[in-house]
Amino acid sequence: xTATIETEPGTPRARSSGTGRTSWWQRHPQRIGLGSxxxxxxxxxxxxxxxLDGPLAIAALFVVLVAIVALxxxxxxGGLETRRALAPYGLLNPGMLWLALFYxxxxxxxxxxxxxxxxxxxxxxAKFDWxxxxxxxxxxxFQDQFIRAFLYAGIATVLTIAIGYPxxxxxxxxxxxxxxxxxxxxxIPFFTSYLIRTIAWQSMLADQGAVTSFLRTIHVTGFxxxxxxxxxxxxxxxxxxxxxxxxYNFLPFMILPIYVSLEKIDVHLVEAAKDLYSTSVSxxxxxxxxxxxxxxFAGTLLTFIPASGDFVNQLYLGxxxxxxxxNSIQDQFLVQNNVPLASAMSFVLMAIITVFVLxxxxxxxxxxLV
Amino acid sequence: MTTxxxxxxxxxxxxxSLSRRQLIKRAGVLGAAGLSLPAFxxxxxxxxxxxxxxxxxxxxxxxxxxAASGSSPGGGGGDSLYFENWPAYIDPTEDGLTGTVxxxxxxxxxxxxxxxxxxxxxxxxxxxxxxxGNGDTIDPDIIAPTxxxxxxxIQLGWLDxxxxxxxxxxxxxxxDLVKPTWDPTGEYSLPWQxxxxxxxxxxxxxxxxxxxxxxxxxxxxxGKIGMLLEMRDTMGIIMLSLGIDISTLTDFATAEPAxxxxxxxxxxxxxxxxxxNDYMNDLSTGNFAACVGWSxxxxxxxxxxxxxxxxxxxQGGTAWADAMVLPKGAVNRDxxxxxxxxxxxxxxxxxxTAWVQxxxxxxxVQEEVAKLDPDLAENPLLFPDEETIARTxxxxxxxxxxxxxxxxxxxxITGA
Numbered sequence: 001x002t003a004t005i006e007t008e009p010g011t012p013r014a015r016s017s018g019t020g021r022t023s024w025w026q027r028h029p030q031r032i033g034l035g036s037x038x039x040x041x042x043x044x045x046x047x048x049x050x051x052l053d054g055p056l057a058i059a060a061l062f063v064v065l066v067a068i069v070a071l072x073x074x075x076x077x078g079g080l081e082t083r084r085a086l087a088p089y090g091l092l093n094p095g096m097l098w099l100a101l102f103y104x105x106x107x108x109x110x111x112x113x114x115x116x117x118x119x120x121x122x123x124x125x126a127k128f129d130w131x132x133x134x135x136x137x138x139x140x141x142f143q144d145q146f147i148r149a150f151l152y153a154g155i156a157t158v159l160t161i162a163i164g165y166p167x168x169x170x171x172x173x174x175x176x177x178x179x180x181x182x183x184x185x186x187x188i189p190f191f192t193s194y195l196i197r198t199i200a201w202q203s204m205l206a207d208q209g210a211v212t213s214f215l216r217t218i219h220v221t222g223f224x225x226x227x228x229x230x231x232x233x234x235x236x237x238x239x240x241x242x243x244x245x246x247x248y249n250f251l252p253f254m255i256l257p258i259y260v261s262l263e264k265i266d267v268h269l270v271e272a273a274k275d276l277y278s279t280s281v282s283x284x285x286x287x288x289x290x291x292x293x294x295x296x297f298a299g300t301l302l303t304f305i306p307a308s309g310d311f312v313n314q315l316y317l318g319x320x321x322x323x324x325x326x327n328s329i330q331d332q333f334l335v336q337n338n339v340p341l342a343s344a345m346s347f348v349l350m351a352i353i354t355v356f357v358l359x360x361x362x363x364x365x366x367x368x369l370v
Numbered sequence: 371m372t373t374x375x376x377x378x379x380x381x382x383x384x385x386x387s388l389s390r391r392q393l394i395k396r397a398g399v400l401g402a403a404g405l406s407l408p409a410f411x412x413x414x415x416x417x418x419x420x421x422x423x424x425x426x427x428x429x430x431x432x433x434x435x436x437a438a439s440g441s442s443p444g445g446g447g448g449d450s451l452y453f454e455n456w457p458a459y460i461d462p463t464e465d466g467l468t469g470t471v472x473x474x475x476x477x478x479x480x481x482x483x484x485x486x487x488x489x490x491x492x493x494x495x496x497x498x499x500x501x502x503g504n505g506d507t508i509d510p511d512i513i514a515p516t517x518x519x520x521x522x523x524i525q526l527g528w529l530d531x532x533x534x535x536x537x538x539x540x541x542x543x544x545x546d547l548v549k550p551t552w553d554p555t556g557e558y559s560l561p562w563q564x565x566x567x568x569x570x571x572x573x574x575x576x577x578x579x580x581x582x583x584x585x586x587x588x589x590x591x592x593g594k595i596g597m598l599l600e601m602r603d604t605m606g607i608i609m610l611s612l613g614i615d616i617s618t619l620t621d622f623a624t625a626e627p628a629x630x631x632x633x634x635x636x637x638x639x640x641x642x643x644x645x646x647n648d649y650m651n652d653l654s655t656g657n658f659a660a661c662v663g664w665s666x667x668x669x670x671x672x673x674x675x676x677x678x679x680x681x682x683x684x685q686g687g688t689a690w691a692d693a694m695v696l697p698k699g700a701v702n703r704d705x706x707x708x709x710x711x712x713x714x715x716x717x718x719x720x721x722x723t724a725w726v727q728x729x730x731x732x733x734x735v736q737e738e739v740a741k742l743d744p745d746l747a748e749n750p751l752l753f754p755d756e757e758t759i760a761r762t763x764x765x766x767x768x769x770x771x772x773x774x775x776x777x778x779x780x781x782x783i784t785g786a
Contacts, residue, residue, distance in 0.1 A: 121770060121774055122499060122503065122522075122526060123503075124499070124500060124503040124504060141782075206655060206657060207655070207656055207657050208655060208656055231593055231639070232592070232593055234593055234594075234642075236657065237593070237642050237643060237657075319593075319639070319641070319642055319643060320636050320641055320643070320644060320783070320784060321636065321637065321639060331781065334493075334496050334497075335492050335493055335496050335781070336496070336777075336781060337496050337499055337500075
């Protein structure tokens, strides 16, 4: 609000009032807009987290309705200038209120749960009592799972870049008129559900399945066992299977952003480089690759963040020694019913990922994401 | 202005040339279709009995469980029934034989829905806890938790009493199962089946017969051993192999050596996976060389794959019972009573036993099974003799605090 420019009273803004006098809400429409937005947001969060319930909640929702209606009325009754000033707030309202009720309210509930204690083992509601012990437990008891989650997700991200970048490059630069078709082929596996794709890998990597039998026939199992990919003669229920599943499931998330940023590169730049006696490799290294970095950055975020919280791949392709933090959180939420501990673990995971992403973006230093 | 002619494109509308009249007409048609669609879908839906097991055990919702519902779609109570049971726990309709569910439907005309989405006790309890804890009702009218979970549900007050006056055949209950420790008044549960926990193995993979629980820790089978997520069966067998008596357990310290042994085995990579009832697939395909399993499951598997075998380990195995209960607020009490009466008839119970090959809770079944299959009537796993009974032990009742310690230690090794 301090950054908005306000004109002095007396300027002809309230055209539709007719009398030439301007009232307070016509002179400072931004305050109405911002005030309405903040008030509705805060009240929706309060209703969503259960701070207000029963008749208070109904009163709060009524106030939210009044705030929105007031905003609309000010826009209608004010003049063109008022509407122009209020346009950003009007456009923000639906999205922000949706976020407030369905994202911020659950987040605050989770935060409150993480500082609570369960009164008895099978109680439904936890009592809020500033119990930071949950965070201590989350850090100490699940260190292995945190480390494994970030390790597997990191390796999977690197592998998706290694596989996805050349593929995106070929489609973007050599695709020609088949570009859209090839990108369609990349997306088609997404038509089946995530779960089905992972279970399909389970039967593919089974001990008597196609892949493992083939590896056994060409006698590479001993070599693969030494470098740690296979475990004895098993390919299923190994860390490699989990990482493979993660790589396969998140590959399109890496290919698409890289493809988008590669496609926008003007081919003439490469030609210009070659005119200046550059080799193809040098042209790639100095022109194409730096211009595609925003896509790699976006793809890394889209791959690493969901992969570190993933639990499906470990469930079907892993063994008890490869559990990731996602499995632990799911176990605490859905099997142990220990909601306070699970909420604390979720926040610890979010915090660590946020730190990683901040360090990563500072290191990459990219201004635009695409 | 002249009336706009829909066939002449309006220059201000651009290429679409959709007039207001057309837009409102099309919107009206879409709205009418949208409003009537749910009615059509509901009419087409009708009744469907699907006994497909979910298979997505730990990842969340499976069909028809734990939904907070105030009233069942059957309406009025007594015309429909919903029994959610463990997989492979009832005889199906195949090979010219009519399954129990179909025979029941034919005999009583009750519309019965039977699903097999009950994979593990803890997992199912976690699903129903938020619903029953809030005082709402779950969809199924009958579920069959294992005895210890039945005891916990009774203590939490989340079960309705059975209408025993409507179940005259309840008198056929085996005398040793009347008023058991987990249901002292006998008013809340009627056992569905009882059985043994032991070692199941695939002869093709192991290459030799197994005899004791120590075979599960044999380095030769590293990475090919499965264990149950059911704490009492897995830890029970391990404790018996260490000489600990599981029927007299009172504290956690006695069981610590067994937990340490399991944790060591897990860290060494001996155990491939901890499973619910879904160990059967891995066992028959050969992913598991051996696993802790339940007697009837393995006998059923052995029909299709004779290499799969079951033994009670020489140091001892576990004995358990699954009990039919009515969750609180179950709507179709009369239909549920009719079902329990039906399956407690020795003739019907014999047909179930002949297929699932667990130990029937109904007295007088042995003679009926002898009429169907004389060899089966002599099988000690179905009709245990003194020697088998001496080798199996029932896990002791633990207090809530001690049980919490056991569960925490077990889940630290398995689930987390």
